[in-house]
Amino acid sequence: MLADRLGYLLKHAQSAFAERSAAALAPLGLTGRELAVLTVLGGSEALAQQQAASRLGVDRTTMVALVDALEAKGLVRRGPDPVDRRRNLVHLTERGRELLDEGSRIHAEAERTFLAALTADEVSQLKSLLRRALEVR
Amino acid sequence: MLADRLGYLLKHAQSAFAERSAAALAPLGLTGRELAVLTVLGGSEALAQQQAASRLGVDRTTMVALVDALEAKGLVRRGPDPVDRRRNLVHLTERGRELLDEGSRIHAEAERTFLAALTADEVSQLKSLLRRALEVR
DNA sequence: GCTGATCGTCAGTGATACTGACTATCTGTG
DNA sequence: CACAGATAGTCAGTATCACTGACGATCAGC
Numbered sequence: 001m002l003a004d005r006l007g008y009l010l011k012h013a014q015s016a017f018a019e020r021s022a023a024a025l026a027p028l029g030l031t032g033r034e035l036a037v038l039t040v041l042g043g044s045e046a047l048a049q050q051q052a053a054s055r056l057g058v059d060r061t062t063m064v065a066l067v068d069a070l071e072a073k074g075l076v077r078r079g080p081d082p083v084d085r086r087r088n089l090v091h092l093t094e095r096g097r098e099l100l101d102e103g104s105r106i107h108a109e110a111e112r113t114f115l116a117a118l119t120a121d122e123v124s125q126l127k128s129l130l131r132r133a134l135e136v137r
Numbered sequence: 138m139l140a141d142r143l144g145y146l147l148k149h150a151q152s153a154f155a156e157r158s159a160a161a162l163a164p165l166g167l168t169g170r171e172l173a174v175l176t177v178l179g180g181s182e183a184l185a186q187q188q189a190a191s192r193l194g195v196d197r198t199t200m201v202a203l204v205d206a207l208e209a210k211g212l213v214r215r216g217p218d219p220v221d222r223r224r225n226l227v228h229l230t231e232r233g234r235e236l237l238d239e240g241s242r243i244h245a246e247a248e249r250t251f252l253a254a255l256t257a258d259e260v261s262q263l264k265s266l267l268r269r270a271l272e273v274r
Numbered sequence: 275g276c277t278g279a280t281c282g283t284c285a286g287t288g289a290t291a292c293t294g295a296c297t298a299t300c301t302g303t304g
Numbered sequence: 305c306a307c308a309g310a311t312a313g314t315c316a317g318t319a320t321c322a323c324t325g326a327c328g329a330t331c332a333g334c
Contacts, residue, residue: 002176007155010154017147117272118266134149
């Protein structure tokens with residue numbers, strides 16, 4: 001049975017949610033990936049591109065284009081790392097933090113509607129199961 | 138927190154599992170997508186390409202290349218549909234059914250090792266939650 | 275002060291999926 | 305029966321995405 005196969009379920013859940021989330025974020029001019037970068041950068045201190053990339057699980061060459069796009073929109077700015085000049089520290093701008101807040105709100109809302117068939121308990125169960133499956137590797 | 142975001146969890150679970158499953162299937166000369174096609178075709182009667190595509194959730198133009206590859210490997214064969222000559226009915230060959238059986242075994246095994254951190258109950262819980270989230274749309 | 279490693283960047287590549295157009299065929303209407 | 309519109313499979317072109325390999329700049333250890 002196809003619908004019992006993990007690969008099928010994950011792939012379709014992922015793509016369906018990505019589509020819904022992209023549509024919800026479009027009015028902000030943000031993609032889901034860009035919001036994810038803002039989220040990573042929203043922590044206490046600025047990160048080098050590579051650090052941001054590894055937290056996000058993307059390649060450092062992919063991060064270049066993501067930061068390019070965000071910088072072009074004025075949401076982040078690259079700055080030199082005083083202690084290691086190979087690195088760019090990426091900071092959120094004020095506008096970047098605004099969009100991060102607004103985007104997070106929208107993302108949470110998209111999650112709720114996507115998982116409308118599940119109770120709040122089941123949602124956290126689902127996330128916890130996925131997290132545990134991922135943590136092992 | 139990034140690891141709480143559904144999109145992040147789904148994307149990484151999907152790609153990690155796809156990678157593992159592809160590696161496990163490689164000795165058979167099959168990709169995960171090809172095995173999925175064989176699975177869909179493994180039902181009681183032959184399907185037209187479009188029917189197979191919609192059950193799999195892929196585009197009909199994508200199915201063309203998938204069937205091309207499987208036919209080149211001798212695992213399926215295209216035949217005319219006697220009642221609608223626009224359609225190709227796609228049948229499993231004997232070898233195709235052998236590889237479907239072997240591939241299903243390997244896929245199940247890959248699923249078990251991928252979800253090794255979860256109990257059997259939790260695995261079916263996870264699948265059932267994903268299935269319910271998908272069924273709504 | 276050298277050697278090897280790391281960071282950001284860029285060009286090129288491969289996989290994936292889609293759109294649009296085309297042919298052949300079917301279906302329904304008159 | 306004839307014709308219009310819809311559908312199946314195919315193909316070319318395009319967009320996205322992520323990766324590899326290379327490069328210059330910089331760092332760290334001996």
